[in-house]
Amino acid sequence: MREISPKEVETLLKNGEKLNIIDVREVDEVEAGKIPGAVNIPLGLVEFRKQDLDKSVEYVVVCRSGGRSGRACQFLENQGFNVINMTGGMLAWEGEVE
Template identity: 60%
Template sequence: MKEITAKELAEKVKKGEEVNIIDVREDDEVAAGKIPGARHIRLGDIPDSFDKLNKNEHYYMVCRSGGRSGKACEILKSEGFDVTNMTGGMLAWEDEVEVEG
């Protein structure tokens, strides 16, 4: 499975690169904050969302700590999608990215 750190993904966002970020956390978790521009699709809804995603695009998967997004990567990869898991999830994003401001 391809992986990227929160810092590396933040750099791509900061540089203005077009990144497709999918946050697979539950509604209440996302309500507390998410990466700007991230799309919210709960992990349980991923199998019903294949038709809303483009196999020609690359997706970065995010959750709270990296576990659920890893599962989402496995599901999407098995269907032919190009995906990368953000290691450490939003906990790493909050620690490594938001602190820098």
């Protein structure tokens, strides 16, 4: 599984990179703040929402600490998606939130 640090994600965003970020936390967790532009698909719904995703696009997957996003990445990789797990999750995120 490929991984990226929160600092690397923050730097890419600050440099104007267009990242496709999926936040797999629950809705109430995301309401407390998410990475700007991230799309919320709770882990339990990833299997049912995979048809909304594009296999030609790279996705950065985020959760609270990196565990749930790791499970989501494993599932999506097995389905043929190009995904990267953000290590440390939102607990390690120091950038802006919306």
